[in-house]
Amino acid sequence: MSFLQSIILGIIEGVTEFLPISSTGHLVLASDLMKISQTEFVKSFEISIQLGAILSVVVLYFKSFVSDFEALKRIIVAFLPTAVLGVILYKIVKTFLLGNDKIIVYSLLVGGLILVLFEYFYKEKEEGASKISEITLKQSFTIGIFQSLAMIPGVSRSAATIVGGLILGIKRKTIVEFSFLLAVPTMLAATALDLLKSYKNFSSNDFGILSVGFLVSFFVAILSIKFLLSFIKKHTFLPFGVYRIILAIIFLFWIM
DSSP: OOHHHHHHHHHHHHHHTTTTTOHHHHHHHHHHHTTOOOOHHHHHHHHHHHHHHHHHHHHHTHHHHHTOHHHHHHHHHHHHHHHHHHHHHHHHIIIIITTOHHHHHHHHHHHHHHHHHHHHHOOOOTTSOOSGGGSOHHHHHHHHHHHHGGGSTTSOHHHHHHHHHHHTTOOHHHHHHHHHHHHHHHHHHHHHHHHHHHGGGOOHHHHHHHHHHHHHHHHHHHHHHHHHHHHTTTOOSHHHHHHHHHHHHHHHHHHO
8 A cells, every 4th residue: 555545545535524424434445546555554544543533532622531521421321332242253344354355335225225214214303312411311222323334334334323313313414423523432342453463564664654544534524524514504415315326336346
């Protein structure tokens, strides 16, 4: 992987991380288009670079992490299912799922269909939680279970948590912000686990490439978060579902 490819993937990660379209799926498919082989380093890059985008949440929502204990408590509870399953299934995910084009494309397709159907039938409840502190601990844990589905590449962590929260009756803006915050411990843990197992195989050049992608994804993600918060004030996630379906169909023909 070159530094230019790292910058391109950093931009893709920053744009897609918080949108319900699967950043991991986009990274893998973009890597394939650029003829980047799915080596152990590239797989680690596709996991670790997400932390750069995630840290933009810490910058934008810093007060929620240092002064809002109720929000922090709910984030920890929601993080637990993914933490446990992530440790148990890490080797399976990285060895057999990550980098598998067919799994990613079918996940994009199925996820897109689910988003389209969900938005067609979904009606927001008036009494739903309008603040993170109003989300119950039981709801938080359930959202965490939904998030764990995103260990399958192409599913989209953002889509899984947001749709899960909407099903539970949480207001759209509230679950979107909760999804942002939940991403921090999730991706921090995923990156730490992967680097602890893989860093000895990295060269100094590999760390440089990873650092560049990390920084690019961080700055681009700040803009992506602001866009999504503005977008959901007037729109549903239907366009993202349609986009996923179109992208999946294009890549299905490409793979075949």
